[in-house]
Amino acid sequence: MGRSAAAGGGGAGARRWLQWLGLCFWAAGAAAARGADSGEALPDSIPSAPGTLPHFIEEPDDAYIIKSNPIALRCKARPAMQIFFKCNGEWVHQNEHVSEESLDESSGLKVREVFINVTRQQVEDFHGPEDYWCQCVAWSHLGTSKSRKASVRIAYLRKNFEQDPQGREVPIEGMIVLHCRPPEGVPAAEVEWLKNEEPIDSEQDENIDTRADHNLIIRQARLSDSGNYTCMAANIVAKRRSLSATVVVYVDGSWELWSEWSVCSPECEHLRIRECTAPPPRNGGKFCEGLSQESENCTDGLCILGIENASDIALYSGLGAAVVAVAVLVVGVTLYRRSQSDYGVDVIDSSALTGGFQTFNFKTVRQGNSLLLNSAMQPDLTVSRTYSGPICLQDPLDKELMTESSLFNPLSDIKVKVQSSFMVSLGVSERADYHGKNHPGTFPHGNNRSFTTMHPRNKAPYIQNLSSLPTRTELRTTGVFGHLGGRLVMPNTGVSLLIPHGAIPEENSWEIYMSINQGEPSLQSDGSEVLLSPEVTCGPPDMVVTTPFALTIPHCADVSSEHWNIHLKKRTQQGKWEEVMSVEDESTSCYCLLDPFACHVLLDSFGTYALTGEPITDCAVKQLKVAVFGCMSCNSLDYNLRVYCVDNTPCAFQEVVSDERHHGGQLLEEPKLLHFKGNTFSLQISVLDIPPFLWRIKPFTACQEVPFSRVWSSNRQPLHCAFSLERYTPTTTQLSCKICIRQLKGHEQILQVQTSILESERETITFFAQEDSTFPAQTGPKAFKIPYSIRQRICATFDTPNAKGKDWQMLAQKNSINRNLSYFATQSSPSAVILNLWEARHQHDGDLDSLACALEEIGRTHTKLSNISESQLDEADFNYSRQNGL
Numbered sequence: 001m002g003r004s005a006a007a008g009g010g011g012a013g014a015r016r017w018l019q020w021l022g023l024c025f026w027a028a029g030a031a032a033a034r035g036a037d038s039g040e041a042l043p044d045s046i047p048s049a050p051g052t053l054p055h056f057i058e059e060p061d062d063a064y065i066i067k068s069n070p071i072a073l074r075c076k077a078r079p080a081m082q083i084f085f086k087c088n089g090e091w092v093h094q095n096e097h098v099s100e101e102s103l104d105e106s107s108g109l110k111v112r113e114v115f116i117n118v119t120r121q122q123v124e125d126f127h128g129p130e131d132y133w134c135q136c137v138a139w140s141h142l143g144t145s146k147s148r149k150a151s152v153r154i155a156y157l158r159k160n161f162e163q164d165p166q167g168r169e170v171p172i173e174g175m176i177v178l179h180c181r182p183p184e185g186v187p188a189a190e191v192e193w194l195k196n197e198e199p200i201d202s203e204q205d206e207n208i209d210t211r212a213d214h215n216l217i218i219r220q221a222r223l224s225d226s227g228n229y230t231c232m233a234a235n236i237v238a239k240r241r242s243l244s245a246t247v248v249v250y251v252d253g254s255w256e257l258w259s260e261w262s263v264c265s266p267e268c269e270h271l272r273i274r275e276c277t278a279p280p281p282r283n284g285g286k287f288c289e290g291l292s293q294e295s296e297n298c299t300d301g302l303c304i305l306g307i308e309n310a311s312d313i314a315l316y317s318g319l320g321a322a323v324v325a326v327a328v329l330v331v332g333v334t335l336y337r338r339s340q341s342d343y344g345v346d347v348i349d350s351s352a353l354t355g356g357f358q359t360f361n362f363k364t365v366r367q368g369n370s371l372l373l374n375s376a377m378q379p380d381l382t383v384s385r386t387y388s389g390p391i392c393l394q395d396p397l398d399k400e401l402m403t404e405s406s407l408f409n410p411l412s413d414i415k416v417k418v419q420s421s422f423m424v425s426l427g428v429s430e431r432a433d434y435h436g437k438n439h440p441g442t443f444p445h446g447n448n449r450s451f452t453t454m455h456p457r458n459k460a461p462y463i464q465n466l467s468s469l470p471t472r473t474e475l476r477t478t479g480v481f482g483h484l485g486g487r488l489v490m491p492n493t494g495v496s497l498l499i500p501h502g503a504i505p506e507e508n509s510w511e512i513y514m515s516i517n518q519g520e521p522s523l524q525s526d527g528s529e530v531l532l533s534p535e536v537t538c539g540p541p542d543m544v545v546t547t548p549f550a551l552t553i554p555h556c557a558d559v560s561s562e563h564w565n566i567h568l569k570k571r572t573q574q575g576k577w578e579e580v581m582s583v584e585d586e587s588t589s590c591y592c593l594l595d596p597f598a599c600h601v602l603l604d605s606f607g608t609y610a611l612t613g614e615p616i617t618d619c620a621v622k623q624l625k626v627a628v629f630g631c632m633s634c635n636s637l638d639y640n641l642r643v644y645c646v647d648n649t650p651c652a653f654q655e656v657v658s659d660e661r662h663h664g665g666q667l668l669e670e671p672k673l674l675h676f677k678g679n680t681f682s683l684q685i686s687v688l689d690i691p692p693f694l695w696r697i698k699p700f701t702a703c704q705e706v707p708f709s710r711v712w713s714s715n716r717q718p719l720h721c722a723f724s725l726e727r728y729t730p731t732t733t734q735l736s737c738k739i740c741i742r743q744l745k746g747h748e749q750i751l752q753v754q755t756s757i758l759e760s761e762r763e764t765i766t767f768f769a770q771e772d773s774t775f776p777a778q779t780g781p782k783a784f785k786i787p788y789s790i791r792q793r794i795c796a797t798f799d800t801p802n803a804k805g806k807d808w809q810m811l812a813q814k815n816s817i818n819r820n821l822s823y824f825a826t827q828s829s830p831s832a833v834i835l836n837l838w839e840a841r842h843q844h845d846g847d848l849d850s851l852a853c854a855l856e857e858i859g860r861t862h863t864k865l866s867n868i869s870e871s872q873l874d875e876a877d878f879n880y881s882r883q884n885g886l
Contacts, residue, residue: 053145054080054138057111060150064187065120066237074115075136075147078104083114087134088126092116112138118152157237158183163801164809165216165231165245167826169284172251176218176225182233183240189233196227221249226283228588244822246588253281253288264298271295475651476515479777482508486779487843490514493651494554494598495536496843500836501788503545514538516651523569523577523610528678530622530713532557532566533599533611534651541606548591548602548833550840555611556647558621558675559594564613568592568601571608580609584819591823593837597623597648600840602823602833620678622712623648626741627656627672628751629665637730639757641668641723643685643739645711648673656718666759669751674741676711681744683711685721688738695725695735733758784839785848791835794855798831806858808834814854 058076065071075083083099085092099114114136123132136147163181170176182189191214193200202210209217218225226249231242256278261270276288479488485501497514504510517535532555557564566583568590583592583599591602599611613620625648633640642665646652653671660667676683686703690696704721711719725735733756742748781788798808808830809821815838824830838851 052079052140053143054078054083054140056136056138056145056147058113059147060085060134060136062151062153063118064153064155064236065118065123066155068120070117070119071152072115072117073134073150073152074113075138076111076113077136077138077145077147078107078111079109079140080112080138081110081140083112083136083138085114085116085134085136087118088128088132092134120154123152123154153186155186155235155237157185157189157233157235157240159240161231161233161240161242164243164825165229166801167246167248169248169250170221171285172223172249173220174249176216176221176247176249178216178229178231178245178247180214180216180231180233180242182214182231185233185235185237187235189235189240192232192234194230194232197230221247223249223251223282225249243825244588246826248283250283250285251279251281252285254278255288255290258294261298268297268299269295270298475518475654476513477776478511478513479779480509480511481777481779482510484780486777486783488512488514489776489778489843490516490651491776492654493534494552494649495534495651496552496840497538498550498552498836498840498843499545500547500549500832501784503547503549505546510540510543512538512540512543517608518651518655521610522571522575523612529612529614531610532613532622532647534649535571535608535610537608539606543606545604548604548827548836550836551601551603551609552598552840552843553601553609553611554598554649554651555594556623556649556652557611557613558623559596560620563615563617563620565616566594566599566611566613568599569610569612571610577610586820586822588823588826591820591837593817593841595841600837602837615678618677618679621675622678624674624676624711625653625671626674626749626751627653628668628739628753629656629660630668630735630753630755630757631663631665632757633724637727639725639727639735641687641725641739641753642720643723643741643751644718644720645674645676645683645685645706645741646718652718656720659718666755668753668755672749672751674743674749675747676743677746678712679743679745680708681746682706682708683741683743686740687723687725688740690725690737691735693728694732695727695737697723697725785842786835786839786851791832794835795829795831799829810858811854814857815851 054077056075056077058074060073060075063071063073073085075085077083084094084097096116097114098116099112102111102113103109104111116134118132118134126132131151131153133149133151135149138145138147161181161183163179165178165180168176168178178193180191180193182191191210193210193216200208200210200216202208207219207222209219214231216229216231226247228244228246230244233240233242253276255274255276258274259272261272264270271293273293275292281287475490475493477488477490479486481488481499481504483502483504483506485499485503487499488497490496493516495514495516497512499512515537517537521531521535523531523535533553536551536553538551555566557566559566561584568580568583569577570580571577580590581587581592583594590604593600601609603609624645627644629642629644631640631642632638642660644656646656657667659665683706684703685706687697688702690702701723704723706719706721725737734754735757736754739751739753740748741751784791786794794811798806798811801807808824811831812818812821812824812834815834817834817837824833827833842850
């Protein structure tokens with residue numbers, strides 16, 4: 001019995017010994033597999049006391065590698081003779097392990113902790129059916145234990161949202177659902193919503209739910225819910241912002257109860273009124289439909305006015321006499337109008353003959369009238385269209401000037417336009433004006449037009465003065481536009497205005513004007529800020545458009561966000577200038593696209609605008625246009641050279657040309673560009689290589705220097721330096737020399753002068769392109785480069801959100817519009833606004849090929865717009881006109 005027990009006990013000890021021995025052989029084999037090259041083996045320290053299988057106190061967790069930083073995986077077990085990591089089924093080399101050993105005081109067992117580093121390169125190099133994984137294997141003398149598998153992934157977060165929230169207009173108490181699909185990322189991004197840049201806490205507002213698949217749900221919209229909403233996505237790598245979505249909660253107006261009937265008036269009528277205040281319309285809600293007042297007879301159709309005394313009889317007798325006098329006057333005016341009907345203008349209110357503002361209409365003149373201002377116009381004998389607006393006639397001479405045929409016949413371009421004080425003072429008609437065309441609709445009242453009063457005392461000298469006016473302090477052009485939109489161009493200035501189709505409501509027409517201030521700028525720059533463009537005014541200021549219009553303003557900055565901070569500014573009604581936005585900022589109120597020589601601005605209100613620049617570094621550059629003009633002086637032997645350095649804007653150079661024409665100067669060389677740095681160094685202008693024995697220049701005057709500040713702020717007045725050359729003999733008629741314009745420690749330009757001082761032998765140098773000198777105003781489909789039918793197809797295609805990103809955002813990017821996309825997201829048709837911006841940028845080249853290539857790259861069209869035949873374009877325009885009731 002004792003031997004059997006001893007034998008049994010010996011057998012159990014033998015089994016434990018064999019297990020431990022087998023474990024040693026297994027560990028030795030594993031070590032040999034891991035480090036056959038290094039010849040390393042597992043430690044041979046073996047506990048003599050019996051134990052248990054290893055138990056993991058800490059197992060490796062899933063981890064993410066951020067950028068290029070390695071991550072550490074950690075294991076801890078007891079009791080443990082050794083712990084090793086296996087990654088993707090293979091043992092990690094022993095040298096890559098870092099281990100620590102300690103004693104658990106409560107149990108007296110040995111505790112071992114091990115960790116390894118995993119690098120980004122290791123994960124990228126692994127190509128298996130599952131993610132990169134690692135696990136721990138720990139053993140004691142009784143056997144082994146394995147930990148859980150921990151996956152290792154490279155963390156990232158894409159830049160573009162799979163779906164941005166879209167702006168909406170909803171009625172009050174309606175439901176708002178804003179969709180947001182965050183960018184792809186590892187780990188998956190968490191979403192947070194912002195309203196006007198403040199976080200939204202749905203737990204504090206039961207009306208808002210942000211838990212439904214990242215979407216924002218407002219169950220019942222309130223006025224306070226209006227604002228800009230942004231979806232924020234974030235994970236351990238980065239944060240991303242979606243495009244902002246503008247939500248407008250509007251209230252439609254509703255009538256309050258009718259008021260009580262008023263007392264019966266002497267005309268036997270009483271009335272009652274109601275107001276649209278229950279509630280009043282808000283945030284663009286509809287105004288109440290119907291009339292705000294009602295009147296009716298208060299005596300059942302019987303109205304007898306009593307005459308109580310003789311004074312009443314005298315009163316009514318006087319009124320009767322006045323009525324008779326007015327009738328006689330009307331008959332006289334009618335006879336006069338019939339006698340003057342050949343002149344084509346009918347004043348339908350007799351009070352206009354004595355002055356004041358009255359309504360008037362233009363009726364179609366009979367065909368063959370020799371006094372038509374636009375003889376190319378073929379009037380329609382069956383159509384009569386009326387314009388409602390003011391006219392101002394002050395004395396009989398005004399009427400004579402408007403109707404005297406002898407004044408119009410010699411000068412076919414002369415016209416009288418009472419709505420535009422500039423056109424009356426100028427006296428020369430533009431090619432595109434509303435006198436030559438019939439425009440449907442009515443001019444809205446109260447648009448602050450300027451009127452002029454002419455006081456000629458002698459008509460013939462007055463006309464002569466119009467043709468010889470000096471330079472003006474304001475350039476101005478006008479045009480009449482309706483629902484079809486169009487383009488208004490200021491010739492030779494680089495300034496233009498694009499009115500999109502549909503920006504003006506149907507059945508309305510507006511006389512829109514543009515002007516450029518050529519006098520002393522009203523915008524006084526502060527500090528280092530400089531004016532980079534002309535001050536451009538467009539109006540009328542109270543006109544409301546339903547789609548943003550595009551205003552193109554030239555500038556003289558060498559565009560670089562590293563060196564310039566450029567701002568768009570607007571003049572207030574009080575005459576002060578306020579900043580609208582910085583060109584590089586994000587804004588939903590307007591959009592600025594800065595090209596090398598012009599800035600295209602999308603706006604929804606008219607006014608006076610200008611561009612200013614604040615140099616960030618000394619490398620900021622203004623582009624100057626340098627030119628040389630020449631003319632003979634009073635002394636027949638002297639010849640004057642005037643060298644100009646002005647801002648490189650067409651309107652600034654046009655002012656120089658106008659001044660030189662007034663003084664008899666001639667352009668001697670093609671103007672050139674000079675890059676003028678903001679490094680505080682002055683400008684030197686010198687005359688070189690004057691032919692000896694033929695010409696001479698006054699000593700010490702061949703070189704002139706201009707201070708930096710005067711050149712840097714040259715928009716105040718055109719900057720020029722004058723040089724006087726003298727001929728030795730009157731027989732010298734040719735002049736050749738060089739003019740060097742250079743900035744100290746900067747750039748320089750050389751102007752080559754090779755000319756005859758005799759006007760009859762001098763070659764004419766063209767300095768304005770012809771494309772700007774044609775028609776200032778173009779209306780309807782012909783004003784746009786993209787055919788209307790093609791434009792409709794593009795908008796219908798790209799306004800629809802697309803999960804693959806092939807929508808209006810891609811259209812914008814393919815057309816080099818890469819910033820401030822949140823502005824377009826707030827528009828009812830983002831694609832239409834992008835195409836309007838394209839029209840403004842390509843008004844001269846009309847490069848439809850580039851647009852077609854952009855569309856092909858997106859994969860939405862396979863037909864080049866430039867290959868559309870002329871007949872197709874005509875058909876598209878015909879369909880466009882037919883759809884719009886033309």
